[in-house]
Amino acid sequence: MAFLQTIQLLPVLDSAFSLFVAFVMGTLVGMEGQFRQRSAGLRTNTLVAVGAAAFVDIGQRLAGDAEAVRVISYVVSGIGFLGAGVIMKDGTNVRGLNTAATLWGSGAIGAAAGSDLVVEAVLITAFVLAGNTLLLPLVTWVERRPVNQARTEARNEVRMTTDAASLPVVRRHLIERLQAAKYPVADIEVVERADDAVEVVAALVSTAVVAREIESVLEALHRHPGITDAAWESSVLE
Structure with missing residues (x-):
């Protein structure tokens, strides 16, 4: 009770x-x-x-x-x-x-x-x-509001496509171009594609970029004879 x-x-x-x-x-x-x-x-x-x-x-x-x-x-x-x-x-x-x-x-x-x-x-x-x-x-x-890449924290990657024979020279050229633009590379990955093509993916240290500066780097990469394609992408950090 x-x-x-x-x-x-x-x-x-x-x-x-x-x-x-x-x-x-x-x-x-x-x-x-x-x-x-x-x-x-x-x-x-x-x-x-x-x-x-x-x-x-x-x-x-x-x-x-x-x-x-x-x-x-x-x-x-x-x-x-x-x-x-x-x-x-x-x-x-x-x-x-x-x-x-x-x-x-x-x-x-x-x-x-x-x-x-x-x-x-x-x-x-x-x-x-x-x-x-x-x-x-x-x-x-x-x-x-329009996204301001210079103020957005994100994972930024520069991707380019080349052939296996040109890979060492092209990879060094990519790193040098990014460093000259004051965008050092945090990590770089090589992905094999079809027809002897390889894709080089460079992840930037910076989580914020100025679009026109990256576009300028891409223009220089496109002029390299060993590079068939170059682009960059940004994904928001979680």
């Missing part, structure tokens, strides 16, 4: 109020995700907030604030694993990072509610919603 000793009106009401706050705030965050058709929508964010509040509230009731703090650290780790489940990589694109971050925010809302920090839970909810809605026009404006 030990459970009868835990049934006390005021503590139970306190727990109920904490869970209610977590439920309402988690629902607000989840509705925004549901409208945008994210993989973690209304129910997921609500359950994350309620679950976090429940664990923190239980720890606080059993052993006080010190135990609640320790439970919060475990909640943060647990939600981190949950967030990793919604992150998907498709080639060079990574999807789900915003959804995972929102789940993390829902966990913070629940932890605050479970700790009886109701005002803080409301404030966190407001800032999470602001981050997902008010910042959207700013994100759209940034994404629509």
